[in-house]
Amino acid sequence: MATAAALALHTQFRPPRSPRRLRQHLALPSGVLIRSPVRASAASASAPAQREAAAAGVPWGCEIESLESAVSLERWLTDSGLPEQRLGIQRVDVGERGLVALKNIRKGEKLLFVPPSLVITADSEWGCPEVGNVLKRNSVPDWPLIATYLISEASLESSSRWSSYIAALPRQPYSLLYWTRPELDAYLVASPIRERAIQRITDVVGTYNDLRDRIFSKHSDLFPEEVYNLETFRWSFGILFSRLVRLPSMDGRVALVPWADMLNHSPEVETFLDYDKSSGGIVFTTDRSYQPGEQVFISYGKKSSGELLLSYGFVPKEGTNPNDSVELLVSLNKSDKCYKEKLQALKRNGLSEFESFPLRVTGWPVELMAYAFLVVSPPEMSQRFEEMAVAASNKSPSKPGLNYPELEEQALQFILDCCESNIAKYTKFLEGSSGSLQLSTNSKQANRTLLLKQLARDLCISERRILYRTQYILRRRLRDMRGGELKALSLFNGLRKLFK
DSSP states (O other), rough: OOOOHHHHTTTTOOOOOOOOOOOTTTOOOOOOOOOOOOOHHHHHHHHHHHHGGGSOSSSBBTTTOOOOHHHHHHHHHHTTTOOSSEEEEEEEEEEEEEEESSBBBBBTTTEEEGGGGBBBTTOOOSSSHHHHHHHHHOOOOOHHHHHHHHHHHHTTTGTTTTHHHHHHSSSSSSSSSSSOOHHHHHHHHTHHHHHHHHHHHHHHHHHHHHHHHHHGGGGGGTSSSTSSSSSHHHHHHHHHHOOOOGGGGGGGEEOOTGGGGGOEOOTTOOOOOEEEEETTEEEOHHHHHHHHOOOOOOOOOOOHHHHHHHHHSSSOOOOOOOOOOOOEEEOTTTTTTHHHHHHHHHHHTOOOOOEEEBBBBBBBOHHHHOOOOHHOOOOGGGGGHHHHHHHHHHHHHOOOOOOTTTTTTHHHHHHHHHHHHHHHHHHHHHSSSSOOOOSSSSSSHHHHHHHHHHHHHHHHHHHHHHHHHHHHHHHHHHHHHHHHHHHHHHHHHHHHHHHO
């Protein structure tokens, strides 16, 4: 079971050279706003279903499309030092609530200028100092610390300085944290995101249990169970997963940035949030111009559709996500005569019998090819097992040359077989022969079920599309290879007859 320390370890990362968003598992890339709208084909059906599903949620926050709470938030931020904005909150087609241009905005213009005093970090002042002191004495890491901070401030209601911000947060964030295990098993049965979602839920539950056992139970006067419970932590972590940002220019500090987290995502922009020392505020620089009334977007980073569903609860329309990918699970063959030797080589390089590699529309990584070479290599190539495992692990400082022409056809066939096996799983789900739950007679639950099924279908269609593309490329390459071999064999036979 995950502990608070383990969860904190999950969220550590090395900032990439280019801006990225969100995290793999619980890891958060730097500098990009994390916001949780509903997108594309799911957008029209999602709002009412999510509103109805939120009825039993936490007692604070608002319906996700509420403009009144957002307007109140802007008024409070302005009174607290937020400069006059060139953006305004409106209902939008993409994301339900969003920031739109109030004036002409030029490409390269800096917007927002949220001062650090209006940003929530691990160093923020607690409305109830005793609660914060207990957590800090116990060295609670930033993620669970900020999650607890949100709950503490929310429980103070109007006496918290952040009450206007908390009132504008969604009562139920879009997140797979709110999917039940039967729903995950039924609707994501074909997708590798299912395992990621289960692990994330396990981590959140484990973190809450660790805090409860180590701290809350020993200070029940400060941490009453009716406030600090699994449901409120599900809410606070849902907020963090969908809204937390890491700011490179503030030493990589993680933060919640009110008002900025009203921005929605577009795959066509690459701009991200950071601290601007010259202005002393959190800003982003536009990479395109906007006309008055146009929605202004920010990038959530180069995330697959599965990763977007995992944290934000939406799936982009098929073919619109240039960063889409799907994990392909591959494994050693236990009936292989060299199974033990190959497994040992993998383990020495931090790999296991089962590994996943990302497939994109543009192709597959060299590490997958190296793993495939290892899988199909015969006993007489045992001296090459180690170099194949090194290449598959990507531990080599320089990309090793994968030159095994005698194995290439077998390796490509192995990858093709794995693709086709996965395609069959997706097709089975999409055809409705598995992954279904009975619709409830309760209209709220029925709407929720329809929403989740639609999100799952959209994800499966997007992921299967990548597998189909990979299948097409592999089949063509194998056909060309085998066609070349047949031509060479025909030529050889012709020459042999000629010399005879």
